[in-house]
Amino acid sequence: MDTLLLSRIQFAANISFHILFPTINIALCWFLVYFRLRRGAAQDKESAQGWEEAYFLWTKIFALTFALGVVSGITMSFQFGTNWPGYMEKVGNIAGPLLGYEVLTAFFLEATFLGVMLFGMERVSTRVHILSAAMVAIGTTLSAFWILALISWMHTPTGHVLDGNVLIAGDWVKVIFNPSFTYRLTHMLLASGLTASFFVAGLSAWRLLKAPQDAGALRTLRAGALVAAVLAPLQVLVGDLHGLNTLEHQPGKVAAMEALWKTQKGAPLVLFAIPNEETRRNDYAVQLPKMASLILRHDMDAEIKGLEEFAPDIPPVAPVFFAFRVMLGVGVLMLAFAWAGSWILRRRVPRWLLWGFAAMTFSGWVATLAGWLVTEIGRQPWLVTGILRTADAAGRVSEAALGASLAGYAFVYSVMLVAYVVVLTHLAREGAEP
Amino acid sequence: MNPAFWLDLPLIFAVLMGAAILAYVVLDGYDLGVGMLMPAATDAEQDVMVASIGPFWDANETWLVLGVGILLIAFPAAHGQILGALYLPVAAMLTGLMLRGVSFELRLKAKGWHAELWNWLFWFGSFLASFAQGYMLGRYLTAFQPGFGSMLFSMVVGAALCGGYVLLGATWLILRTEGELQKKAMAWTKWGLLWVALGVALVSIGTPLASEIVRDRWFDFPRTLALMVLPLATLAVWLWVWTRVGKSDWHPFAGAVAIFALAFAGLAYSVFPYIVLGGITIWEAASHPSALKVTLFGVVLVLPFLIGYTVFAYRVFRGKAKAGLYGH
Numbered sequence: 121m122d123t124l125l126l127s128r129i130q131f132a133a134n135i136s137f138h139i140l141f142p143t144i145n146i147a148l149c150w151f152l153v154y155f156r157l158r159r160g161a162a163q164d165k166e167s168a169q170g171w172e173e174a175y176f177l178w179t180k181i182f183a184l185t186f187a188l189g190v191v192s193g194i195t196m197s198f199q200f201g202t203n204w205p206g207y208m209e210k211v212g213n214i215a216g217p218l219l220g221y222e223v224l225t226a227f228f229l230e231a232t233f234l235g236v237m238l239f240g241m242e243r244v245s246t247r248v249h250i251l252s253a254a255m256v257a258i259g260t261t262l263s264a265f266w267i268l269a270l271i272s273w274m275h276t277p278t279g280h281v282l283d284g285n286v287l288i289a290g291d292w293v294k295v296i297f298n299p300s301f302t303y304r305l306t307h308m309l310l311a312s313g314l315t316a317s318f319f320v321a322g323l324s325a326w327r328l329l330k331a332p333q334d335a336g337a338l339r340t341l342r343a344g345a346l347v348a349a350v351l352a353p354l355q356v357l358v359g360d361l362h363g364l365n366t367l368e369h370q371p372g373k374v375a376a377m378e379a380l381w382k383t384q385k386g387a388p389l390v391l392f393a394i395p396n397e398e399t400r401r402n403d404y405a406v407q408l409p410k411m412a413s414l415i416l417r418h419d420m421d422a423e424i425k426g427l428e429e430f431a432p433d434i435p436p437v438a439p440v441f442f443a444f445r446v447m448l449g450v451g452v453l454m455l456a457f458a459w460a461g462s463w464i465l466r467r468r469v470p471r472w473l474l475w476g477f478a479a480m481t482f483s484g485w486v487a488t489l490a491g492w493l494v495t496e497i498g499r500q501p502w503l504v505t506g507i508l509r510t511a512d513a514a515g516r517v518s519e520a521a522l523g524a525s526l527a528g529y530a531f532v533y534s535v536m537l538v539a540y541v542v543v544l545t546h547l548a549r550e551g552a553e554p
Numbered sequence: 555m556n557p558a559f560w561l562d563l564p565l566i567f568a569v570l571m572g573a574a575i576l577a578y579v580v581l582d583g584y585d586l587g588v589g590m591l592m593p594a595a596t597d598a599e600q601d602v603m604v605a606s607i608g609p610f611w612d613a614n615e616t617w618l619v620l621g622v623g624i625l626l627i628a629f630p631a632a633h634g635q636i637l638g639a640l641y642l643p644v645a646a647m648l649t650g651l652m653l654r655g656v657s658f659e660l661r662l663k664a665k666g667w668h669a670e671l672w673n674w675l676f677w678f679g680s681f682l683a684s685f686a687q688g689y690m691l692g693r694y695l696t697a698f699q700p701g702f703g704s705m706l707f708s709m710v711v712g713a714a715l716c717g718g719y720v721l722l723g724a725t726w727l728i729l730r731t732e733g734e735l736q737k738k739a740m741a742w743t744k745w746g747l748l749w750v751a752l753g754v755a756l757v758s759i760g761t762p763l764a765s766e767i768v769r770d771r772w773f774d775f776p777r778t779l780a781l782m783v784l785p786l787a788t789l790a791v792w793l794w795v796w797t798r799v800g801k802s803d804w805h806p807f808a809g810a811v812a813i814f815a816l817a818f819a820g821l822a823y824s825v826f827p828y829i830v831l832g833g834i835t836i837w838e839a840a841s842h843p844s845a846l847k848v849t850l851f852g853v854v855l856v857l858p859f860l861i862g863y864t865v866f867a868y869r870v871f872r873g874k875a876k877a878g879l880y881g882h
């Protein structure tokens with residue numbers, strides 16, 4: 121296997137593993153602030169106890185998730201140097217400060233306040249305790265701001281200037297607020313919200329299946345379902361806007377997402393197909409005529425550029441196409457569950473619904489990872505669109521060393537992921553003891 | 555006024571990076587050290603040991619991210635060279651840190667033999683990370699020369715650093731525990747001191763042998779006489795720590811930190827102004843000034859805030875550690 125592909129797989133494995141945990145925690149922290157506030161505002165004993173148990177249980181889950189995010193995040197900061205030296209060489213003067221700000225403002229806020237938030241309940245006042253939780257939440261959200269600014273710049277670079285052979289920032293405002301930034305940031309923050317909502321709802325449902333009287337779990341199930349019901353339609357809207365923005369700035373990626381090989385007016389929406397890279401056609405295609413033009417350009421006869429316009433610089437089509445459909449499919453499922461579930465939960469808590477929510481616990485992970493695969497694979501062969509190709513950024517590590525490190529990471533990550541899920545489901549099932 | 559005269563950005567960042575690395579080594583050093591001492595304690599004592607480091611390890615590790623982060627952002631060419639040359643040791647260290655990190659949580663929450671496994675991995679992760687770090691230092695000092703001599707030297711440095719971390723961990727436990735466990739910690743401190751003495755001796759002899767640049771720096775009369783202050787001060791602190799064990803709770807830890815600081819000063823002197831020994835200097839490796847300025851702005855803004863709240867966290871959790879504290 122060639123070393124470039126190995127390096128790409130390794131980076132993808134590292135960053136995919138890492139993203140699982142902040143995606144939950146960015147929003148979960150805000151949930152914790154909410155649970156803590158509800159505990160403070162509770163009027164009767166049952167309510168107070170329920171919210172308090174919820175707060176303690178979910179704090180434990182947050183801490184476990186945070187530990188996994190931290191350790192995999194540390195690995196990320198080394199990946200750039202070990203595997204992609206060309207990246208820092210060419211665009212380091214822009215990537216560096218943005219990565220630095222992510223680390224400085226966010227990571228450090230979290231790490232210092234987290235200790236107080238997790239262990240300080242008896243040692244600090246209620247106000248300081250809630251404030252610490254809010255600081256951690258702000259920290260994680262800020263972290264998303266900086267890293268998404270960098271990632272978006274890699275997709276739609278603006279504000280840069282050439283200095284000799286390398287890039288430097290000409291205008292930091294243009295660098296940060298590049299064309300795709302606000303869309304991608306909002307899309308990701310909503311993704312975190314949805315992931316955490318289904319995570320909370322699912323694990324609460326899991327608990328209720330064992331202990332239907334658990335007051336805390338019932339409250340958190342309803343909270344998760346309701347937040348999801350509000351966020352899901354917003355995400356549909358933002359996702360659409362993000363797609364339109366991508367059409368404007370990265371039309372090649374959209375062509376891959378829709379498996380549109382030829383430029384055409386009235387482009388069909390391909391529901392399912394096996395894209396054939398050799399023949400540059402879709403085999404076994406099931407499609408709706410003109411619908412892609414309608415969705416993308418709001419005009420059934422509008423012209424959509426096909427992959428042929430961007431050859432030979434086109435991304436691998438099949439992964440982008442399928443990942444996009446997975447993301448959309450899970451998204452629709454989330455919307456249906458959130459709306460139907462919230463409605464039903466107003467009056468009753470049927471067991472079949474609990475099983476349903478439990479099954480949807482990690483739906484956010486699936487959708488979020490699928491979405492990231494779409495956007496990152498969709499950007500290939502570019503690492504920074506139009507400026508740096510992925511192939512030109514790779515380092516010269518031997519195949520043996522790469523194979524060893526990839527195998528090592530894959531093994532450790534698998535073990536940690538399994539352990540995480542096992543402990544999580546056990547914790548959720550047994551409930552909290554404060 | 556031309557900023558270039560008084561604002562040597564690469565130098566400022568080199569100092570910041572050095573400070574971050576020293577902070578990391580001292581802070582994560584004590585918690586990795588405690589991790590390596592786990593097998594020498596009973597189950598109940600292990601819980602107290604974990605409680606003594608539990609609230610801090612996340613924050614301690616962030617200094618590593620800061621140190622490597624500054625290397626990445628301020629000295630990207632060096633970052634690529636160094637981490638490329640240290641590819642496998644870095645992967646080993648990261649694996650160790652990951653295993654140790656998740657073991658904090660999993661050794662308490664897993665059931666049955668899984669809990670035992672994660673307890674063992676807590677020790678193993680601590681050891682692997684510590685040894686790998688020392689190995690990396692050894693490789694760095696030999697300017698990444700290939701060959702058996704360099705590898706052997708690096709393994710010696712690896713073992714020496716483990717000893718140093720055990721010393722930090724044991725003296726930390728003297729500070730944070732009481733009763734039987736504290737007595738054990740005092741015994742461990744003495745072992746740690748002997749280990750460190752041997753380690754420092756071997757590394758001090760080995761480094762000039764392994765690296766010509768370092769040899770020239772140190773063995774250059776009459777400068778050598780002035781430089782003898784460092785090893786003499788280290789010996790003095792070492793003796794002082796030995797005598798203070800049993801007589802003071804916090805002196806041994808302070809002394810251990812001082813030994814690390816002195817060793818670090820010696821290393822910094824050996825290496826500066828190179829960032830890759832015998833290769834590029836900090837000025838050659840540095841990013842464009844525009845990138846450095848922007849980053850410095852953020853660092854200056856955040857660092858005091860960060861230090862302040864780190865101090866706050868250590869104050870909130872001061873006092874003797876109790877087992878239940880991390881049993882959340």
